[in-house]
Amino acid sequence: MLAFENDYSEGAHPRILQRLLDTNLEQASGYGEDPYCASAIEKIKAACECPQAQIRFLVGGTQTNQTVIDSMLKSYEGVIAADTGHVSLHEAGAIEFTGHKVLALPQKDGKLAAKTVKDYMAKFYGDDSRDHMVFPGMVYISHPTEYGTLYTKEELTALSEVCKEYDLPLYLDGARLGYGLVSRGTDVTLPDIARLCDVFYIGGTKVGALCGEAVVFTKNNMPKQFLTLVKQHGALLAKGRLLGIQFDTLFTDNLYTEISKNAIALAELLRGILKEKGYKMYLETPTNQIFVVLENEKMRRLQQQVKISFWEALDETSSVVRFATSWQPRRKRWSSWRSCYRIVTE
Numbered sequence: 001m002l003a004f005e006n007d008y009s010e011g012a013h014p015r016i017l018q019r020l021l022d023t024n025l026e027q028a029s030g031y032g033e034d035p036y037c038a039s040a041i042e043k044i045k046a047a048c049e050c051p052q053a054q055i056r057f058l059v060g061g062t063q064t065n066q067t068v069i070d071s072m073l074k075s076y077e078g079v080i081a082a083d084t085g086h087v088s089l090h091e092a093g094a095i096e097f098t099g100h101k102v103l104a105l106p107q108k109d110g111k112l113a114a115k116t117v118k119d120y121m122a123k124f125y126g127d128d129s130r131d132h133m134v135f136p137g138m139v140y141i142s143h144p145t146e147y148g149t150l151y152t153k154e155e156l157t158a159l160s161e162v163c164k165e166y167d168l169p170l171y172l173d174g175a176r177l178g179y180g181l182v183s184r185g186t187d188v189t190l191p192d193i194a195r196l197c198d199v200f201y202i203g204g205t206k207v208g209a210l211c212g213e214a215v216v217f218t219k220n221n222m223p224k225q226f227l228t229l230v231k232q233h234g235a236l237l238a239k240g241r242l243l244g245i246q247f248d249t250l251f252t253d254n255l256y257t258e259i260s261k262n263a264i265a266l267a268e269l270l271r272g273i274l275k276e277k278g279y280k281m282y283l284e285t286p287t288n289q290i291f292v293v294l295e296n297e298k299m300r301r302l303q304q305q306v307k308i309s310f311w312e313a314l315d316e317t318s319s320v321v322r323f324a325t326s327w328q329p330r331r332k333r334w335s336s337w338r339s340c341y342r343i344v345t346e
Contacts, residue, residue, distance in 0.1 A: 004270075005307040006206075007176065007288055007326040013208040013259060016249045020242070028241045031227070032057055037244030043251035044202065044214055048194035054222040056215045056230065057243035061175045062091045063235035064201050064213045069138065070098040070233070071223040072169055072199070077137025079171075080117060082107035084146050086173060101134045109283055110145030114158035121166045139163050142173035143188070144180045148289030153187045160196040169221070172200035176287065178207035178260030178327070183286040184268075194218045204246055208259050208327045212243040259327040263288035266325040274323075282311075282320045290323040 003009050011017070028034035041055045058064045065087050069079050078101035081088050087095050088104045095102050105116050117139060124130055139159065143151050151159075163170040172193060174180075177200075181190060193200055198219055204212040223229065230236045237243060250256040267288045274292060275281070282291035291311060294302065295318050302308065302321075311320040 001305060001307055003307040004323040004325065005309050007179075007263060007324045008206045010326060010328050012210040012246070013249070013255070013327070015255060016209060016246050019245050019249050023241070023245060030238045030240055031236060032240035032244065034241045034244055036241050036248050040214070040244045040248035040251060043248065044216065047190055047251055048216060048218075049191040050194040050216070050218050052218070052220050053194065054217040054220065056222075056226060057237075057240060057247060058201075058213050058215055058230060058235045059211055059237050059243070060205060060235070061086075061173070061201075061203065061213055062094050063233060064215055065091060065140075065173060066094045066098060067230055067233040067235050068171060068199060068201070068215060069095055069100060069140065071226060071229045072171070073100050073137040074135075075099065076135055078103045078134040079138050079140050080105060080112075080120065080136050080168070081140040082110060082112040082145070084110050085112075085140060086142055086146055086175070087140055089146070100137075103134065103136055107145075109149045110147035111149055111151060111155065112139070112141050112159070114155070114162045117159065117168075118162045118165075121162070121168075136166075136168065138169040138171055140171050140173065142175065143193070144176050144183075144285075144287045144289065147283060147291060148285035148287040149283070150180050150183060150186050150286060151188060153192055156188060156192065156196050163198075169198040170196070172197045174201050175203035175213070176206050176289075177201075177203050178256050179263050179288045182257055182260045183264055185286055202247075202256075204243075204250060206326075207256060208250060209246040210242075212246055214243075214247050259329075262327050262329045263325045267323075270323060270325065282314075288325045290325075291320055292323065293318055294321055 037057060044055055045051055045053045080103045083104040084107055088102050105112060105120055124136060160170055198221055199217050202214040267290055271290050280293040282293050293314055299319055299321055309322040311322045313319050
């Protein structure tokens with residue numbers, strides 16, 4: 001079957017596997033205190049143009065979101081997020097499990113607007129009974145969003161300014177950050193994100209790594225004893241070199257960016273095929289996630305030959321499904337693409 005159900009079905013980029021093999025019998029200190037993690041940190045700092053950055057490597061996205069949010073919030077605070085945000089819908093209540101409420105706000109195309117946050121904060125602090133409420137303690141966004149859309153530099157700047165006004169750390173989930181950075185038309189760069197956000201993470205799991213995410217604190221603001229907190233959350237890998245080697249490889253010779261381009265090129269190809277044959281897009285996305293409206297019967301027939309993700313029911317007879325492309329350069333596998341073309345045009 002053709003697989004478009006997610007962007008992490010493959011293992012890892014061959015260069016990563018080769019470096020893991022080449023260094024396999026070396027002995028190195030644990031918990032991220034090895035030369036590979038140190039090298040990766042310096043390369044990420046340079047890519048972010050943020051020499052003061054404090055960086056740690058965690059094992060996965062949910063552990064990263066939970067650990068970062070929990071470590072930066074006080075016990076009586078919650079995190080503002082879009083109501084479609086990953087922490088709101090697709091992390092099994094991991095944030096609430098730590099005792100912090102997700103304060104879900106309305107969004108448009110998956111994006112949280114600065115005005116929405118500002119209005120919410122003004123209303124909160126205008127309420128005389130706020131001492132009996134969950135205090136908003138930080139703002140969470142993702143780039144790309146859960147719907148594959150991207151913030152513009154203007155939108156990100158406006159959010160950053162509102163967060164500064166209300167002393168709210170701005171946290172950007174970058175699980176698919178590579179795909180966002182190379183999408184056509186984007187004006188947001190990695191240095192922009194480092195400048196405008198207080199903390200973000202660079203996703204490896206969905207962009208060429210076996211596993212792992214790089215958390216970047218940009219304002220010399222890493223919480224005290226963060227490593228200890230990571231361990232408390234079960235997100236600390238004893239063999240930290242596994243993560244360091246992967247990110248050191250991804251940030252050598254621009255590999256992270258180059259392999260991200262594969263997913264965008266393939267998404268554009270697939271999107272063009274679908275549009276050519278009259279399929280309706282649920283919304284336009286510039287990244288590697290394509291959201292399509294299908295009649296339920298067509299969806300069931302397609303799922304017999306293509307792995308896709310059901311996203312949501314649109315009405316009684318149709319649904320929104322997601323096609324996701326990945327970093328693997330499938331363009332060399334033209335037979336698979338001919339199969340895909342045949343299937344979607346039946």
